[in-house]
Amino acid sequence: MTNPDIPATPPSAPNRVEIKVRKNGSLLVTGDFTLIDHEGREIVRPVGKPNTSLCRCGHSAKKPFCDGTHRSVGFVDPPDAAPAADSASGDTPSAPVTPA
Secondary structure, eight states: OOOOSSSOOOOOOOTTEEEEOTTOOEEESSSOOEEEEETTTTOOOTTSSSEEEEESHHHHSSTOOOSSHHHHTTTOOOOOOOOOOTTTTTTOOOOOOOOO
């Protein structure tokens, strides 16, 4: 279902930004975007690169950019989220019962 208030953006739009969560790694950002720090200042991105990798593990020496440290510290994606509530009944799936 589409929202008539939001114009559709074709996948090949030149100003489209794509953020890809890499398995056990960084966030790969493709497209034209501005990165702003907590004080509102622009963080300059590496020049001449079509993509920017942002750190997700918290151990990069080049934060907020990824430097590959996630590999040496053994960063692993968190497990997938728990199943959502059953939309028809509103019930949340129960956990399996283990005998004591």
